[in-house]
Amino acid sequence: MKKPVIDARGVDLTFQTNDGPVHALKDVNLEINKGDFVSFIGPSGCGKTTFLRCIAALETPTGGALTVNGLTPDEARKARSYGYVFQAAGLYPWRTIAGNIRLPLEIMDFPKDEIAGRVEKVLELVDLKGFGKKFPWQLSGGMQQRASIARALAFDAEILLMDEPFGALDEIVRDKLNEELLKLWARTNKTIGFVTHSIPEAVYLSTKIVVMSPRPGRITDVIESTLPKERPLEIRDSEEFIKIAHRVREGLRAGHDA
Amino acid sequence: MNKIIPVLTMLAVIVVLWYAAAVKMNSQWAMDQAARAEVELTFGELVKDTLSQDRPKLPAPHQVVAELWETTVEKKITSKRSLVYHGWITLSATMLGFGIGTVAGIALAVGIVHNKAMDLGVMPWAIASQTIPILAIAPMIIVVLNSMGISGLIPKAIIAAYLSFFPVVVGMVKGLRAPDAMQLDLMKTYNASGGETFWKLRLPSSMPYLFASLKVAVAAALVGTIVAELPSGAVRGLGARLLSGSYYGQTIQIWSALFAAAALAAALVIIVGILEKVVLKRMGMAK
Structure with a gap:
């Protein structure tokens, strides 16, 4: 097992x-x-x-x-x-998006020639290709959070x-x-x-x-x-989904009454 | 343009009030002189005299401007009467003191942030150091250093540093502690060392705080230098001009030295401000 x-x-x-x-x-x-x-x-x-x-x-x-x-x-x-994503994106305002994603790679001493490729790869994964040179304040909240997910993914935990x-x-x-x-x-x-x-x-x-x-x-x-x-x-409208959601709600209520 | 009009209006009001005060304060001397010579002064003659005395209680603005012009533009800058020469003496000590103060301030702040004992032990002393009147401690520093054979630029710079390190410590402690718990946790998840956290997170975070402190510190360094030039019987520097002016009742000289010092302080603060804009903009932190 x-x-x-x-x-x-x-x-x-x-x-x-x-x-x-x-x-x-x-x-x-x-x-x-x-x-x-x-x-x-x-x-x-x-x-x-x-x-x-x-x-x-x-x-x-x-x-x-x-x-x-x-x-x-x-x-x-x-x-x-592990990679950790917090509630706030917490990107460094003085680093570009690519710079932010590089941060863990720099700290973990990844070889220099490997870093650029990894940044590109995770930017693509979170659908932020081409935004690497932007600064965080130039991005919406959702895009910033995607960048922070990319940062957590960059070192392949x-x-x-x-x-x-x-x-x-x-x-x-x-x-x-x-x-x-x-x-x-x-x-x-x-x-x-x-x-x-x-x-x-x-x-x-x-x-x-x-x-x-x-x-x-x-x-x-x-x-x-x-x-x-x-x-x-659309799966959220299926009977199966509603059944599971119901069980979660029941569980939350049971915990509340206890 | 709409900024210039209020500024010019305020300036005009100040100049008018200044002239009025000059006439009022200098009229006693003019009338005493007239009485001694047994002549009657018309109001016009009185005003003219109050604005052109050699040693007025309060020199008129144009007298100060004329003196400034004469001692900066017309005098050779190597001359002992050139304000540019004296200004340079003061400026060089100010810059050295500002440099020492900044480095010491940052070093102390780094220690305070990273060392529990320093956190508890250093700050009260830093605050206490600033409660001692600089006028009381400056002569002692100069005398002590003089007895060790150190004189001239260094003692003045040390007094300038004594005043300028404090705002840097306070600002940098705040700045180095600016990163919130989440950002520090993030560094922890990367298993980052203390040094990496410092260089990659704490130091960049502290930059806006550093520049705010540097503006205060550079002005304080100039004040420190001028104060240091007063008791040493220094013959060079803006402080020395102030002192010799007051020895000989040369009020015009005092006022022109004051304005030179003010202009120098303003220029230094503006330069730090420009540096701040450039650095923060390059860091993407400009507002």
Whole structure:
């Protein structure tokens, strides 16, 4: 049997704050296999972002076991095994789009003659060909977020972690980017962890939907999607889609009442 | 054009008020002189006299302009009476002090941002250093350095640096801490070293803050240099012109030195401003 890419067993995380301890994650068990598209959905404070940050070794669990590619999250971070996309594009205003995508490559000491080719390749992947010489402020919010995805893809990490990457964008742009993200996922076969608070987004994108609830942050339901891998936007009107969305909503409500 | 009219209007108002003040302040001397000579002055003669005295309490604008013209354009710049010569003496010490202050300020800010002990320990001293009146500390620095055989340009530059490092420290600490948690997290996901985070993120982020500080610092350096020229009994520099002017009651000389210093400060701030525009524009950060 293949080992899961991300394996969480009884992960606990308690933050010590001035107002006393906050139980951010409680007994989180989850396996993510290679090529999965996993969405984390739940109300704010349910620990979905915190769990993603644990995978990225930006937070350290206070209990349980968490491995990424069989390594500890920190070793995986040092091995540069994931690309991380934040809610804001966070492009450097003093670098061009190509310059921004070069940033991780420069830090990771990629050979100089290889960098230009990689930048071109990922610009094409996110449909920003020809925008490399532009500065971030010359691009729309959606294009900036695409550039930040390109930046996360540039160094060919197997895992892509995305923390509400389209949360700040309007519905129309979000739809388009969702569609593109699916195509990109199909082409690159990456393992994707995706935090969102939108039910349609989670159902549309994922092969596995993790429903979480707050106080303490925990998993209330894990739904394996029965939707086909090929997903046109119209699939959101299908009975199958509505059924899964319903189950997500039920899971969210159950967590809320508890 | 619509900017020039208000500026010229303000200038005209200032000049008119200045003339009125000059007539009022200098009339006592004119009337005393007339009384001694036992002559009666008409109002016209009084005004004419108040605006052309050798050592007026308040020199009239045209007297200052004439003195400025004479001591900058007509005098050879090697002459001891040339304001260009004195201005250069002051400028060179200012630039050296500004350079030392900027480098020291940036170095301290880097230390404060990267070292917990420096963060807690240095800032209170930096603030304390600026609460000491520069007039009190300048003579001591000059005397101490003089006893070590250092005189001339260096002591003045050190006092200029003493005033100019502070705004650079404050601005650069703020600037180097400008990147938000997300941008720092991003560098962490790349497993970037502290040096890479500094060169690729913190330093570029701090540029707008640096230039804002440099404008304050360059003006402060000039003030520091002039103050340093006062107590040392210096015979060269704008500060020395101010001092010798006040020794001999040469108010016109004092005022023209003041204007030269103001013009120099304005020019320095404008140059830093242009540099700021060029650099930030090239970095794509211009507003």
